Amino acid sequence: MALTILQQIEETVKAIRLKYAASPKVGIVLGSGLGNLTSEITIEKEIAYTDIPHFPVSTVEGHGGKLIFGTLSGQQVVILSGRFHYYEGYTPAQVVFPIRVLKFLGVDTLLLSNAAGGMNAGFRVGDLMIINDHISMFIVNPLLGKNDSELGPRFPDMSEPYDKALIKAAKGVAAGLGIPVHEGVYAGVTGPTFETRAEYRLLHIAGGDAVGMSTVQEVIAARHMGVSVFAISVITDLGIREEENIITHEEVLQAAAAAEPKLTALFKGIIAGL
Ligand code: HPA
Numbered sequence: 001m002a003l004t005i006l007q008q009i010e011e012t013v014k015a016i017r018l019k020y021a022a023s024p025k026v027g028i029v030l031g032s033g034l035g036n037l038t039s040e041i042t043i044e045k046e047i048a049y050t051d052i053p054h055f056p057v058s059t060v061e062g063h064g065g066k067l068i069f070g071t072l073s074g075q076q077v078v079i080l081s082g083r084f085h086y087y088e089g090y091t092p093a094q095v096v097f098p099i100r101v102l103k104f105l106g107v108d109t110l111l112l113s114n115a116a117g118g119m120n121a122g123f124r125v126g127d128l129m130i131i132n133d134h135i136s137m138f139i140v141n142p143l144l145g146k147n148d149s150e151l152g153p154r155f156p157d158m159s160e161p162y163d164k165a166l167i168k169a170a171k172g173v174a175a176g177l178g179i180p181v182h183e184g185v186y187a188g189v190t191g192p193t194f195e196t197r198a199e200y201r202l203l204h205i206a207g208g209d210a211v212g213m214s215t216v217q218e219v220i221a222a223r224h225m226g227v228s229v230f231a232i233s234v235i236t237d238l239g240i241r242e243e244e245n246i247i248t249h250e251e252v253l254q255a256a257a258a259a260e261p262k263l264t265a266l267f268k269g270i271i272a273g274l
Pocket of ligand 1: 115116117118189191194195211212213236237239247252
């Protein structure tokens with residue numbers, strides 16, 4: 001018989017435990033072109049996804065594909081270096097599988113970053129937006145199907161997916177570092193097409209300040225399990241400009257790389273204060 005998700009998680013955790021025994025409480029997922037934080041870690045153990053049972057393998061340019069354990073800003077952390085997107089063809093359950101594994105490894109706080117298209121007229125390329133809420137109606141909910149109550153409740157509350165205390169702490173760190181940050185709503189989409197102009201307008205009218213192809217499924221799975229979440233977008237392009245506006249993956253990666261030092265400094269400060 002096929003293994004349940006919980007049985008898969010248990011097998012995976014067991015396999016990881018054979019290679020690394022400590023239990024970091026902080027998990028980190030980095031977005032496209034935003035992987036440099038890993039170079040700041042004092043690495044204790046790296047495990048390639050290909051060596052982890054039941055882990056999908058990352059296919060996207062700009063993504064690594066390994067689990068990194070170590071210390072950062074004085075805290076034990078685990079980084080998912082390389083994330084899985086629905087648009088790559090993974091099922092929603094596969095996309096969130098590593099997040100579930102993190103929880104069962106002991107993670108109770110998850111920090112995520114992503115590259116996103118700006119829709120708020122006040123945003124510029126390179127800006128940072130702390131996510132204070134999201135819109136999940138345009139993605140596929142990873143909790144569809146039979147619920148495993150050992151993971152979380154059938155009907156999880158989503159009134160506050162992004163932890164208010166973490167947002168407050170992040171704003172304090174940003175102010176201290178002199179890094180300007182916006183706060184806003186992240187509209188999740190499946191991709192892989194960037195939005196049409198009409199779609200950007202729709203998502204903006206619907207309440208989105210930024211739009212992107214990751215994060216929301218991971219956040220839903222994390223909140224299902226009671227993990228506290230902080231997430232931040234780097235605005236890599238602007239979706240609502242009326243002039244010529246062709247968005248490319250290269251442009252997104254370039255803008256992400258340019259903004260990355262700010263993000264790295266912010267994450268380090270947040271982690272130091274946890
Ligand atoms: N739309 C969707 N996803 C994105 C974008 C965008 O404009 N930029 C970076 N990821």
